[in-house]
Amino acid sequence: MSATLLPEDRPADSHKRSHSAETKRYGFFPGCVAKESCKELFNSTMLLADKLGIELIELTAASCCGASVVNDTNRDIARVLNARTYAQAEALGLDDVITICSTCTGHMRAANKELLENEERMTQANSILGKFGAKYNGGVMVRHLLWMLIDDIGLDNLRKMVVRPLNGLKVAPFYGCHIIRPEKVNGWESARNPHSLEDVVAALGGEPVDYAGKTRCCGFHIQLEKDGVATSMVGQNMRMAKDKGAEAVITPCPLCHLALDGYQQDAASRWGRTDLPTFHLPQLVAFALGVPAEKLGLNKHLIDPRSIMVERDLIA
């Protein structure tokens, strides 16, 4: 209904085709959480890559992107840490780094933008990288797996690859702030009216649920700051989804996943019970593309998605 507002100054790389896309060999930055408490996300991503016929080359020596926290204390450190990661990708001949976390996407893109747009900062970064013989030449772009799915694989192809359609499962998208905002950093789609997750859900045979909470924040970054605030943000958003008939949620961000999956129970006292199971984006795509459900780590979720999948005749 509202007009789609696209950012005035879209980043130049927002829909560029990379060399990695041509060769189907991408740099892969899983991020800390996918290696620590959300290992099921890492594993499902690798299984999905197999199905898609692409190679995700993990940048094993990459550091944390610094998230908002290193940035809160020292922006230069956060930027140079990421320059180091990009230098590693370049050294492997890769020009496209794929992330599976909204927060990584936003912060890594912000760092890259600053490096590419400001010579002084690039020089500063390289003077430090030079101390251990590394160099970043500015030839890397950072994208979320979600964007890669749509731009490089394509929704039509994805639709054709589906072997286990979701039977109209009602899935509410939850984007996570940093994959859409700020628009001048991300700008792949309108941050006020995004629909990439809806498009993917529909391609998989699910029914996307529209609700006002989809672009709002889950509060993850302030979970330890003051008791109850993040919990309540989760409750508020999940209430909106539930009221619109959602049966499950899909998110491209493991931090959002931790919050949505973890806090709904505690939020019930203020927002009523919602109990919406939350899928990581690659889990649901991999499932529809035929990866056996047992391999996706669905049993690791606090709100088990398997009961609704049984109800919808997706698993036995």
Added chain:
Amino acid sequence: MANIKLDIFRFDEAVDSVPHRDIVAVDVPETMTVLDALETAKAEVDGSISFRRSCRSAICGSCSMNINGVTGLACKTPCNTVMDEQGVIQVDPMPNFQPMRDLVVHMDPFWDKYTRLKPYLQPADKDEDHQTERRVSPEDMKKLVDVANCVMCATCYALCPVVSVDPSFAGPAAIAYAYRFIEDVRDSKREERLAQINEDYLWLCAHCYACSYCPKHVDPNDRIVDVKRATIKDRVMMNERGPRHALIVNKTVKQTGMLAETEVIQGTVGRFNFRGLLKVAPLGLRMAAKGKLPPPFVKPIPKVDEVRTIFDSLEVPVS
């Protein structure tokens, strides 16, 4: 000309218990602003439609409202960017505020948080006779001009998800305005101001960038980060969770190259704060039952000494 149908939230706290909606149609050029359309509706159709406005040119900050569910200035939003094929535009009062009448809301919580800042210069000497000029270099002023553009429209405050669940949070505009005085070289109350904005939950900002939609490009989100950096630099209230969290994350990234979740949780809540740890424990136990707890120790990434070199080269010493 276009036939614009304004779908307006109607409510008068003095008489109504529940709001209703009116659809008011007006013929206006489609490039006119939503505020112009509202003015036309009020003048030609229904004089009781209430909204705030003054300057009509994005300077006074009065006309912030929800337009198709998106908060912004009505006088800065042309109808043709928001109307649908039938020419319908929904207008509602700003969220996060108590509605008073139609599009007018009670602004008190917003002003209260602003007043708490003592939003005026407090120089070291009072200079009651106004004898000396207080000079600022262009470089020092440069940091402040963006924030000084704030028109106090409360768009950011209405958009803030933290305010929506916890009204004790100062909110984006107040923190941005605190920055305006904290970084003013003429002011003498930097430390008090930092302490106060910390008490008003500076660190409760969730980094969501919703306030990046500020119509005056104040970017409160970035100013909030600046105030956090100033807090750490001046070592104000370092025992609170926010600064502790920031420092422990930095420490684990420097040591391992990764954000070590377990250590960060303990370091933020306080390793010996048993009551605090117990509060996070139920979730921890639920996660443990699913085999989902982060590992107690994180193995350093390959070539972690490079990460340490980066920190050592750029760190302004923090312990």
